[in-house]
Amino acid sequence: QIKASQIPEEDRDYYLERRYPAFGNLVPRDVASRAAKERCDAGYGVNETGKAVFLDFSEAIQRLGHQRVAERYGNLFDMYEKITASSPWEEPMMIYPAIHYTMGGIWVDYDLQTTIPGLYAIGEANFSDHGGNRLGASALMQGLADGYFVVPVTISDYLSNKFAEPKTDVNSKEFIEAEKAVQSRIDRLFSIKGTETVDSIHKRLGNIMWEYVGMARDEAGLKKAIEEIKALKEEFYKSVNVPGSQFEFNQELEKALRLEDFFDTGILMARDALNREESCGGHFRVESQTEEGEAKRDDKKFMYVAAWEYQGEDKEPKLHKEPLNYEFIEVKTRNYKD
Numbered sequence: 001q002i003k004a005s006q007i008p009e010e011d012r013d014y015y016l017e018r019r020y021p022a023f024g025n026l027v028p029r030d031v032a033s034r035a036a037k038e039r040c041d042a043g044y045g046v047n048e049t050g051k052a053v054f055l056d057f058s059e060a061i062q063r064l065g066h067q068r069v070a071e072r073y074g075n076l077f078d079m080y081e082k083i084t085a086s087s088p089w090e091e092p093m094m095i096y097p098a099i100h101y102t103m104g105g106i107w108v109d110y111d112l113q114t115t116i117p118g119l120y121a122i123g124e125a126n127f128s129d130h131g132g133n134r135l136g137a138s139a140l141m142q143g144l145a146d147g148y149f150v151v152p153v154t155i156s157d158y159l160s161n162k163f164a165e166p167k168t169d170v171n172s173k174e175f176i177e178a179e180k181a182v183q184s185r186i187d188r189l190f191s192i193k194g195t196e197t198v199d200s201i202h203k204r205l206g207n208i209m210w211e212y213v214g215m216a217r218d219e220a221g222l223k224k225a226i227e228e229i230k231a232l233k234e235e236f237y238k239s240v241n242v243p244g245s246q247f248e249f250n251q252e253l254e255k256a257l258r259l260e261d262f263f264d265t266g267i268l269m270a271r272d273a274l275n276r277e278e279s280c281g282g283h284f285r286v287e288s289q290t291e292e293g294e295a296k297r298d299d300k301k302f303m304y305v306a307a308w309e310y311q312g313e314d315k316e317p318k319l320h321k322e323p324l325n326y327e328f329i330e331v332k333t334r335n336y337k338d
Helices: 015-019 029-044 058-064 066-084 136-160 173-192 198-212 219-239 251-275
Strands: 053-055 093-095 304-309 318-323
Touching: 015 029, 029 053, 058 066, 173 219, 173 251, 198 219, 198 251, 219 251, 251 304
Parallel strands: none
Antiparallel strands: 053 093, 304 318
């Protein structure tokens, strides 16, 4: 078996350069990711699973030199070699696209406070303007910057005005109802005493989201995702096992409570994707693409921000639309072919 570096030039398919000659490897992340997945789905993937493509740095190393490449990617190369026992300096890396972020964020003020007093949002959750080309390191740095340097300073302004206010009345009707609701959730989880771990069910939820609500979606898959998540949620309440007790630090309980929320979030994401019958940013609908397989927007029908209002358990949520009105920029479709 030959090494990846020994594959003859005529047997290589530089698919990004072939499909996007104007930009090649510099296309946005969502475009590159979909292209890699398409090659793998078409049967051209490498390694035992077929779920990988090669990223060859040899030309860049030759052109820029070892030192400049090391300055840019040295840490990445070291991590890759430690995990795979293969050096990117000598052999092409094997890569495969990961799931995209949920694009967009919520409004915050200069102090990172939301429209709800006392509720702050940090990291990409508060960034309203990013689109299909988000990078993992950028997300990490925004979370670190907000968490380390911004919120510790700004939240103190909010808290400083609270010392003079009376403490929350734990005997109020609202407090008692909220406490009972949380306690009811906790009691229910401990009463199930099933055989499956929280992590195993969480992983199955992740597989559903990856398969049907990932970087490329279609109507049939999204409808299937909604049904499968609902079925998995029912199984969760029959089969999950939460060890330990509620009277100690219990991460399994914490994970179980979050997974309850994730079921509803997953269904909401699939429902919203099903409603938006267009391809926009990192959200690619298979039914809405050009003849060349590129994202096709439908600005007449979907130039709005969607918000779904909860109507109760197992009830259809209500859709609210906030139109997007652009005054100072011209809306254009991106093109990497020319």
